[in-house]
Amino acid sequence: MIKKIVLLFTILVLASCSSSKPAVAATKKTTVQKPRVATTKKPVYSKPAVKNYPSTNNTTEVIQSTSKTVVTSDLINNYILQFKDIAMGNMKTYGIPASIILAQGILESGAGKGDLALEANNHFGIKCHKDWLGESVRHDDDSAQECFRKYPEAAESYRDHALFLVGKNRYATLFTYEKDDYKSWAKGLRAAGYATDPNYPDKLISYIERYNLHQYDCQVTGKNYTPISKTTSSPTKSPTPVKTNSNSNSNDPNLYEVQQGDTLYSISKKFNLLVDDLKQKNNLTDNAISIGQRLKVK
Structure with missing residues (x-):
């Protein structure tokens, strides 16, 4: 009996010991969140848009004399501003209309952008001839690799152009015209053999009247200058009849x-x-036309 009591007590003691062990709580691993950092894209810099404002009446044309040159009216106007004072000075000294000098310079040099002007500062297409002792360049013109005069600067070309006209007997008739009679001078240059192009006078007159070059003649002579316009050329006629008559x-x-x-x-x-058909009908080599010129249209 006593043994059974002892055995029961032992069992109770063991059971109480196993139940008294501390329970181990299973905890989830906590994740520490890093603070969020706002990410921003690097701004892309773009240049402000540039507005292109078209130039007023900045037309393009091809000048063909000793070379074929594409120019704009703005380029021609800049050329005129650059050389008008030299042209007026030569008119005072040598009696050549400033308008003719500038018109020839525009045509012969392609407004300063032609091959001879860039390579040799030759703005008037003057060939060497027998009396030329200065530098020269070779350039295709009426014949292959002809000799043309070369100058250290453009102003020398302007001066030599004046001396060339004054010094050659074949141009003597030009100096019998009035200093500001640019139409007679334009026709006289062609008649004296300055150029072989039959439209040479019309081209010069066209530049003079389109760019108001006659104003520089008037500045030298002291005469009043009136810009050429439709109203001044036909003051007694309305626009519609003028067009009908001219057509x-x-x-x-x-x-x-x-x-x-x-x-x-x-x-x-x-x-x-x-345009090409119109040029072919009238044997035109470029786009230059002059006021009063008659063109075949049929």
Whole structure:
């Protein structure tokens, strides 16, 4: 009996010891969150848009004399501003109209951008001839690799142009004209053999009247200058009759007389032609036309 009591007591003691062990709490591993850092994209810098403002009436044309040169009206105006004082000085000294000097400079040099002007400062297409002792360059013109005069600067070319006209007997007739009679001078230069192009006078007159070069003649002579316009050229006629008369050219529907502001493009549109066809009909080598010039349109 006593043994059973002892055994029961032992069992109770063991059971109480196992139940008294501290319970181990299973805890989840805590994750420490790092503070969020806001990320921003690096701003991309873009240049402000540049507005291109078109130049007013900055038309393009091709000048073809000793070389073929594409120029704009702005370029021609800049050329005039650069050399007008030299041209007026030569008019005072040698009696050559400043308008003619500038028009020849524009045409012969491609407004300073032609091959001879850039390579040799030759703005008037003057060839060497037998009396030239200065430097020279070779350039294709009427014949291959002809000899042209070369100058240290453009001003020397302007001076030599004046001396060339004054010193050659074949140009003596030019100096019998009035100093500011640019139309007679333009025709006289062609007649004296300065250029072989039959349209040479019309081209010079066109530049003079389009760019108001005659004003520089008037500054030298002291005369009042009136810009050429449709209203001054035909003051007693309204615009519509003038166009009708010029288109018919004395009732000839095949011809059109060039008016102030006309271009080959505007004329071609008026008569439903291509510019190239219009040039071919009139044997034109470039886009230069002059006021009063009669063009075949049919």
